[in-house]
Amino acid sequence: MxxxxxxxxRNEGFVANVVAWLGRAxxxxxxxxxxxxxxxxxxIFLRDSxxxxxLITVVAIIWGVGGFALLFWVFNGIVERLxxxxxxxxxxxxxxxxxxxxxxxxxTLPVYRTGWLGLFDRDGLPDGFSVFAPWTWPAAxxxxxxxxxxxxxxxxxxxxxxxxxxxxxxxxxxGSTLSVIFGLLVAVLADRSKFERVSKTFIFLPMAIxxxxxxxxxxxxxxVRPAGxxxxxxxxxxxxxxxxxxxxxxxxxxxxxxxxLFLILIVVWLQAGFxxxxxxxALKGIPEELLEAGRIDGASEIQVFFRIMLPSIRGxxxxxxxxxxIFTLKIFDVVWVMTGGQFGTHVIATxxxxxxxxxxxxxxxxxxxxxxxxxxxxxxxxxxKQFREQEAF
Amino acid sequence: xxxxxxxSTVLVNGALILLVLFWSIPTIGLFVSSFRNRFDIxxxxxxxxxxxxxxxxxxxxxxKELGLDxxxxxxxxxxxxxxxxxxxxxxxxxxxxQVKWVGNxxxxxxxxxxxxxxxxxxxxxxxxxxxxxxxxxxxxRTDGTVTTVPGQxxxxxxxxxxxxxxPSTIIPILIxxxxxxxxxxxxxxxxxxxxxxxxxxxxxxxxxxxxxxxxDYQKLGLNGTFLAIWLAHTGFGLAxxxxxxxxxxxxxxxxxLESAFIDGASHFTVFTRLVLPLSVPALASFAIFQFLWxxxxxxxxxxxxxxxxNNKVVxxxxxxxxxxxxxxxxxxxxxxxxxxxxxxxxxxGLQRFFVRGLLAGSVKG
Numbered sequence: 001m002x003x004x005x006x007x008x009x010r011n012e013g014f015v016a017n018v019v020a021w022l023g024r025a026x027x028x029x030x031x032x033x034x035x036x037x038x039x040x041x042x043x044i045f046l047r048d049s050x051x052x053x054x055l056i057t058v059v060a061i062i063w064g065v066g067g068f069a070l071l072f073w074v075f076n077g078i079v080e081r082l083x084x085x086x087x088x089x090x091x092x093x094x095x096x097x098x099x100x101x102x103x104x105x106x107x108t109l110p111v112y113r114t115g116w117l118g119l120f121d122r123d124g125l126p127d128g129f130s131v132f133a134p135w136t137w138p139a140a141x142x143x144x145x146x147x148x149x150x151x152x153x154x155x156x157x158x159x160x161x162x163x164x165x166x167x168x169x170x171x172x173x174x175g176s177t178l179s180v181i182f183g184l185l186v187a188v189l190a191d192r193s194k195f196e197r198v199s200k201t202f203i204f205l206p207m208a209i210x211x212x213x214x215x216x217x218x219x220x221x222x223x224v225r226p227a228g229x230x231x232x233x234x235x236x237x238x239x240x241x242x243x244x245x246x247x248x249x250x251x252x253x254x255x256x257x258x259x260x261l262f263l264i265l266i267v268v269w270l271q272a273g274f275x276x277x278x279x280x281x282a283l284k285g286i287p288e289e290l291l292e293a294g295r296i297d298g299a300s301e302i303q304v305f306f307r308i309m310l311p312s313i314r315g316x317x318x319x320x321x322x323x324x325x326i327f328t329l330k331i332f333d334v335v336w337v338m339t340g341g342q343f344g345t346h347v348i349a350t351x352x353x354x355x356x357x358x359x360x361x362x363x364x365x366x367x368x369x370x371x372x373x374x375x376x377x378x379x380x381x382x383x384x385k386q387f388r389e390q391e392a393f
Numbered sequence: 394x395x396x397x398x399x400x401s402t403v404l405v406n407g408a409l410i411l412l413v414l415f416w417s418i419p420t421i422g423l424f425v426s427s428f429r430n431r432f433d434i435x436x437x438x439x440x441x442x443x444x445x446x447x448x449x450x451x452x453x454x455x456x457k458e459l460g461l462d463x464x465x466x467x468x469x470x471x472x473x474x475x476x477x478x479x480x481x482x483x484x485x486x487x488x489x490x491q492v493k494w495v496g497n498x499x500x501x502x503x504x505x506x507x508x509x510x511x512x513x514x515x516x517x518x519x520x521x522x523x524x525x526x527x528x529x530x531x532x533x534r535t536d537g538t539v540t541t542v543p544g545q546x547x548x549x550x551x552x553x554x555x556x557x558x559x560p561s562t563i564i565p566i567l568i569x570x571x572x573x574x575x576x577x578x579x580x581x582x583x584x585x586x587x588x589x590x591x592x593x594x595x596x597x598x599x600x601x602x603x604x605x606x607x608x609d610y611q612k613l614g615l616n617g618t619f620l621a622i623w624l625a626h627t628g629f630g631l632a633x634x635x636x637x638x639x640x641x642x643x644x645x646x647x648x649x650l651e652s653a654f655i656d657g658a659s660h661f662t663v664f665t666r667l668v669l670p671l672s673v674p675a676l677a678s679f680a681i682f683q684f685l686w687x688x689x690x691x692x693x694x695x696x697x698x699x700x701x702x703n704n705k706v707v708x709x710x711x712x713x714x715x716x717x718x719x720x721x722x723x724x725x726x727x728x729x730x731x732x733x734x735x736x737x738x739x740x741x742g743l744q745r746f747f748v749r750g751l752l753a754g755s756v757k758g
Contacts, residue, residue, distance in 0.1 A: 047618055053549055057556045060619050064560030068567055076661045091660055092581035099572030099635055100587055105609075106628025107594045110602035117604060182412075189409045192402075201744070202413045205420070208740035209733050210689030212708040216715060216729040217423045220439065232438045234422065269419065277748050301401070330598045333691040337712050349692075352600050357696065362604055369600045376596045387592045 028081055035074045039067045072098070111373065118366035121147045151367040160355070161368065163257075164346040168329060170260050171267075171347060175328040176321055178268040183275025183320070188305065190276075191283055200280065204273035211270070211333030218266045218338070224248040256344030263345060266334050271327070275320045282316035283309065322379055329375055348372050427726035428516040434722045441513040448482075448491050448506035456494070456503055463498045470505050479503070520727035547728050549703070550710040554688060554732075556619055557698075557706055561626035561687040562680050568627065569634035570642070570676065574664050576635070577643035578650065588639070594632040602628070603696050610697065617701040625697050626687050634679055641675035642668060678746040681739060688736050707732040 042063035049056060072094070079090045155161045186203050190196045206214065223233030224246050231237040236246040250262040286309060294304045310317075332349035335341055341350040348368060356365025425439040441447075454469070461467045463476045472492050474483040479494035491506045524547045575581070576588050606625060607616070615621040645668065653663050669676070691708040698704045705713075711732055714725045740747065 043618075043620060046620075053552045057552045060556045061559045064619070064623055065563045065567075068564050072567070072571060080659060080661065089581075092575050092579040092584075095571045095575035095579065095660070095664075096581070096584075096587065098568045099631055100590075102568065102624070102628050103591065103594055103631055106602050106606060106625070107597050107632065108590065110605045111597065113605040114601050186409070186412060189405050189412070192405045193409050195406065195409065199409050199413045201741070203416050204744075205737070205740075206416070208685055208736040209420075210691065210708050210711075210736070212691050212711045212715070213689075213729045213733050216711060216725050217419045219715070219725075220422045220426060221419055230437055232435065234418070234438065234440065237438050237440075269416065272416075281748075326596055330600065333708075337691070337715055349598075349600060353692070353695075356604055366604055369598070369604070372598050373601050376598060379596050380593055383592055383595060384589065387589070 024081065028078055032074050032078065035070050039063070039070070042067065068098075114366045114369050117362055118151055118364075118370050119146060119148055120363045121145045121150075147363065151363045152371075155364065155367055155371070160364065161348065161351060161371070163344055164348050164351040167257060167260050167345060167347050168331075170257060171264055171328040171331055172325050174261060175264050175267055175271075175331075176324040178264070179271045179275050179324050180317065180321055182268060182272040184279050184317075186272065186276045187279035187283055188309070190280065200273075200276065203276055206270045207273045209270065211267075212337050214266055214270055215334055215337040218269075222249045222262060250338055250345070251343045253343050259343060260345055263334055263338055266338075267328065267331065271324060275324065278316055278320050279313065282313040286312045322382070326376055326379055329372065348375075423726055423729060426722075427520055427730045428518070429513070429723075429726075430515060430517045430519060431723040433513055433515060434726065437513055444510055444512040446508050447511050448493075449509045449511065450504045450506050452505040454503040454505065456501060459503075469503055482506075520723045521731070524724055524727040524731060547707065547710060547731060550705055550707045551731065553704055554706040554708075557622055557626075557694070558684055558687045560619070560623045561630075562684045564623055565627040565630045565634045565683060566638075566676055566680055569631055569638050569679075570669065570672065571664070572635050573638035573642045574660075574668055576639050577645075578663075578668075579660065591632050591635050591639075595636060597632075599629045599693070607696060617698060617704060619704070622693065622697045625693050626683075626690070629693070630683050630686065634683065637679050638672065638675055641672055645671055674746060677743065681743050681747045684739060685736050 042059065045051075046056060046060050046063065051059075075094045076091070079087050079094050081087070082090065186199070190199050193199065209217070220232075221234050222236075223231075224236050225231050225233075227240075227245055231240050231246055233246075235249060240246055250259050252259050290308055290312070291304060294308050299307065330349050331347055332353065335345055335347050335350050336353065339345045341347070341354060346354075348371065352365055352368040352372065355361045355368060359365075422439050425442055426434055429439065429442075456463065459469065461469070466473055466475055467479065469479070469492050470485075470490070472483045472485050474492075476494065476498060479492065482491050482493040484491045489508055491508070493504050493506060494501050495504055496502060526546070526548070572591075576584060576591075606628075610616045610621050615624075649671075650663060650667065653667055658666070689708065691712060694706045694709055698706065698709070707728075711725070711728050714721050714728060
């Protein structure tokens, strides 16, 4: 560059401009190219490499996380180099674009695509029809595999979902109620105890355990051995010690649908900690004067609890309750690993999995998914309403 | 009054201790079992590690040598009973010895047992060795036969879980943080509607997406790759991440950001230099949330990673082991405990963040 300074003045500005412009254009082109090449090479390496597992893990993590960061940086760089009005207009979309695109791909469009797929028979969409087929609606109707609402009729008449719906109702009622009651009980007790932190940690701990792990744990509770042999499951050992006969509690058809309760207990065990934390925070938010006033007026502790505490944390109870209801509606892992949905323990999500992936009946599977979606629509509306009220967006 | 207070303290703490104990029993059972050998797990309850009185065989008698007729009432070692009664075990009048017929009528034996204090304190690390290093083990049974049990290499599944969980935690946070910043601090057309979409998608069950996404992945050749599952977890976690981070980022002090703009900083600089560092508590709390969720996930892995056995994550391996029950109890216990270890460490270490994150999302309003 020092040499350039000696060149004739008029040329200097021009040449420098051209060089700068070329340089910029080159960078604007080459950096994204290098970035994309690096990302692509990483992908190929991960897909085809026979490198040791730990190396793949390290590369995958760096590639995955770094790749996305790189993309943001590159796109932002390109947009910032654009002339002013455009860079200002486009930059928000660099920021918000990836999130919107991914949400559209993974959640918004699937609602519509699954809804459409649910109108076809087990073969799914006829050949040559993309998943965006509604734009070619008349032709699709002529195809053999379009069955209209037949899948939904089948679901409710062929007993595909009746058991599952009944069980899900049990999950919702007992799962959420027991979680809320246990959560509240622990929160109230711990609030008055010196061992608050320790006890809360213990109750909260199962939240870190996977459903599959929890299933293993609870198999040690429910395991059954023939009568007369030593029981290695705790529940049956207690039953036998008390003079009863051992039973496969969660797989005991004779007590269906109540065997579902033994599965529900597992999830209550996992989830009560969640409810407890929120209740505990809410209880601490109740003004002390309010409770004191009640006590001075001669209310017993039970009256204080029901007349003052419960009404004060009503909002939190509703939030926790809805969260757990949505959650239990989608319950899958525990049931799938413990019983595979047999013995009358199918729920909507296991039935969905069975139909979609085991029985390869995408039509019925999709229709079940839509029913699951319809079940959460009230919550969605409630959410949006809440959002509109509290936000001056 | 004083006495009353003392009573209520005892009641409260008593009930609490009882609940905590009750809550911990299942985990303790697993923990204890994971250190017991294969034979012990299958033949006795884990609680037998606590000292207890049990019958121990002192003499074994052959019914034939004694000339017993199993069809009538028999007299052995000072007790008498029918075959059925002896099968259940007959206790001597002083209660110290028990006579028990083991096996069937023809080939059975009679055991004379005494009641002794005992505890099954035969702990081993063998289960963990098998699960972690995939070592085959030879087991010599009491009757002398030797069986080889193939090991289960969980290390690979553990690494796979890490490969899945770390990017699946960071990528959605990165994308959501950018989006949350834009929603909170940038003005652009469609902003309101896009955010309403995010709020609406908060509760959409992921089942709705599995079949369409699977068919997209098939077309793109992504099935069974890590990228596929990262993107899936990102897609399913993004709505909540964006919503939570928006709640946090939108409450950052306006003056701080504005002074940075006046100094000539671009949005990108403000975001990376100012907003990200200031949002660490929110980012961390969601990270823990998402990490636990991804690490513990089974369904998404089952659908998108199921193609390649080399890519199986810990939950899949565990579920596979559960399927082949009976003979794999010992592997299952150690495997389950290992699978719990990392989330428990993350969880206990960052518990405060986690709790704050829960509160940021749910209690508001």
